Amino acid sequence: MRLFIAIELSEEMKKASVEILQALKQNGVKGNYTPVQNLHVTLCFIGERHDSKAVEEALSSVKYKPFKLDFTEIGNFGDLIHIGIRGGQGISNLAGEIRKALDAAGIEYDRKKFVPHITLIRKASGKPGKVSIPNAGMMVKRVSLMKSERVDGKMVYTEVYHI
Numbered sequence: 450m451r452l453f454i455a456i457e458l459s460e461e462m463k464k465a466s467v468e469i470l471q472a473l474k475q476n477g478v479k480g481n482y483t484p485v486q487n488l489h490v491t492l493c494f495i496g497e498r499h500d501s502k503a504v505e506e507a508l509s510s511v512k513y514k515p516f517k518l519d520f521t522e523i524g525n526f527g528d529l530i531h532i533g534i535r536g537g538q539g540i541s542n543l544a545g546e547i548r549k550a551l552d553a554a555g556i557e558y559d560r561k562k563f564v565p566h567i568t569l570i571r572k573a574s575g576k577p578g579k580v581s582i583p584n585a586g587m588m589v590k591r592v593s594l595m596k597s598e599r600v601d602g603k604m605v606y607t608e609v610y611h612i
Contacts, residue, residue: 452495465585480573494559507554519586534565
């Protein structure tokens with residue numbers, strides 16, 4: 450199974466993300482739009498594992514205080530368009546604590562530099578243009594271990610554990 454650790458978005462943040470997605474579509478941006486139910490902030494990508502028990506055990510040692518998330522601006526990593534996320538030291542500390550716990554348990558994960566964002570469009574073509582960023586935020590009180598699998602040709606993300 451393919452695993453990653455994420456913050457699932459509140460309904461307010463999902464609704465605001467939909468407004469951004471619609472604006473991008475109206476501006477003529479083409480590409481693989483992320484389905485609303487799959488929008489999230491990835492804290493750590495783990496990849497293929499036979500089971501999730503070792504990851505769950507590692508995550509059970511992670512402690513964090515609730516913190517606020519807000520949107521920043523639209524950006525890109527090559528042909529991937531994203532919305533940046535501001536979460537102050539809370540989100541950076543959380544990502545760091547997760548990585549420490551995984552390291553201590555000997556669990557491999559993607560070691561790319563952590564840049565908090567929500568992926569909106571993959572393989573994007575066209576310029577985003579002027580897009581108004583809704584004033585939306587949420588308190589992070591739950592972190593999810595997610596599995597991703599292809600079901601009927603679509604990616605489906607399912608929580609398998611949370612802290």
